[in-house]
Amino acid sequence: MSSFVLVAAVFLASAVEMVEALTIVLAAGTTRSWRSALEGTGVAIVVLGVLVAAVGVPLVKYVPISTLRLVIGALLLIFGLQWLRKAILRASGLKAMHNEDEVFEKEVARLGSIPGSATSRDATAFTVAFKGVFLEGLEVVIVVLTLGVANHRLALAAWAAASAILVIGLVGVIVSRQLSKVPENAMKMAVGLMLVSFGSFWSGEGMGIHWPLSDLSILGLIALYGLATLIMVKILTGVRPGLALAEEAQ
Amino acid sequence: MTRAAKAFAMFWWDFLVGDTPELTVGILVALGAVYLFPKGSTVAGAVLFAVVVVTVAVSLTIEARRFSKRSGRRR
Numbered sequence: 355m356s357s358f359v360l361v362a363a364v365f366l367a368s369a370v371e372m373v374e375a376l377t378i379v380l381a382a383g384t385t386r387s388w389r390s391a392l393e394g395t396g397v398a399i400v401v402l403g404v405l406v407a408a409v410g411v412p413l414v415k416y417v418p419i420s421t422l423r424l425v426i427g428a429l430l431l432i433f434g435l436q437w438l439r440k441a442i443l444r445a446s447g448l449k450a451m452h453n454e455d456e457v458f459e460k461e462v463a464r465l466g467s468i469p470g471s472a473t474s475r476d477a478t479a480f481t482v483a484f485k486g487v488f489l490e491g492l493e494v495v496i497v498v499l500t501l502g503v504a505n506h507r508l509a510l511a512a513w514a515a516a517s518a519i520l521v522i523g524l525v526g527v528i529v530s531r532q533l534s535k536v537p538e539n540a541m542k543m544a545v546g547l548m549l550v551s552f553g554s555f556w557s558g559e560g561m562g563i564h565w566p567l568s569d570l571s572i573l574g575l576i577a578l579y580g581l582a583t584l585i586m587v588k589i590l591t592g593v594r595p596g597l598a599l600a601e602e603a604q
Numbered sequence: 605m606t607r608a609a610k611a612f613a614m615f616w617w618d619f620l621v622g623d624t625p626e627l628t629v630g631i632l633v634a635l636g637a638v639y640l641f642p643k644g645s646t647v648a649g650a651v652l653f654a655v656v657v658v659t660v661a662v663s664l665t666i667e668a669r670r671f672s673k674r675s676g677r678r679r
Contacts, residue, residue: 428631431656432620435627439663448671496619554652557635562643563652575653582657586664593668 359572360501361514363548367497368518370541371490374457376526378486381461386479393475394483399519402491403512410499410508419506420560426504427557433496434549441543442583446590451539497549504556547583551575626666630659 375395383391413422443449461482468478494515502511555565555572565571621628634655641648 428635431631431634432628435631435656435660435663436622436624439624439627439660439667442660442664443667448668550656554656558638558649558652561635561638561648562645563638563648564644564646565649566646571649578653579657582660586661590664590668
């Protein structure tokens with residue numbers, strides 16, 4: 355059961371980050387050069403894959419599982435709470451929703467103003483696509499490493515991330531500029547809930563907590579944190595009627 | 605080399621603390637509270653959950669206050 359939740363968490367987290375990266379790649383490809391933008395994307399994905407193998411495999415092999423679970427659980431808790439907090443603020447109107455169309459338009463305008471290159475390869479498109487995919491991908495790497503290593507299922511986590519990249523890539527090719535239709539905040543909230551639940555479970559295991567029902571407790575934690583999240587969204591939405599003027603997205 | 609080390613440290617600082625230090629402190633408090641319980645305790649799990657929820661609630665309250673101040677200034 356925890357494998358299913360693990361795959362779901364990695365897949366959703368990767369999908370959210372991939373949507374953001376895809377917006378940048380589409381902007382670079384449309385305005386500059388598709389070839390260079392895709393080359394930048396490819397190189398970034400390879401570098402990220404090497405990073406997962408280089409860091410993840412030694413961790414799984416040489417660090418005791420209880421130490422890994424405590425440290426990784428704490429990291430997941432911090433990371434997950436940051437996602438969850440942001441998603442709650444957006445859901446309650448205290449923070450503007452992330453608008454991929456707006457990001458795309460801004461990026462297109464910025465890239466369009468940079469003079470073109472005389473050669474067939476466009477360094478700007480390559481660099482922008484590489485940086486976008488690499489930086490967004492780093493968060494995916496952290497999720498893959500933490501969830502994969504703590505559960506001793508690094509390969510499964512890596513496959514889930516690769517599938518998300520493939521699916522969002524294909525969807526991106528088909529829908530192109532309609533990325534704003536992806537329910538990004540709902541996905542972010544779901545991932546935040548899963549990361550916090552895994553983080554609580556594993557840091558607890560690392561410190562010797564006895565979880566009733568063993569791995570199934572993760573589902574219970576997701577349900578409880580989900581309930582707490584709904585209550586917090588309700589309260590925040592309720593106490594700020596008329597003040598839902600969302601601030602600019604960070 | 606120093607620049608690379610600084611950039612590496614900054615990355616982890618931003619990742620773990622960033623603009624929400626209250627979350628990091630809350631998690632440390634939660635883990636510290638769990639440490640006080642004997643191994644094999646089930647109650648410690650409930651305590652961990654409760655402290656995590658309180659941590660998010662505190663962080664959201666801080667942000668709501670900031671939002672309220674900003675809105676007040678705009679009006």
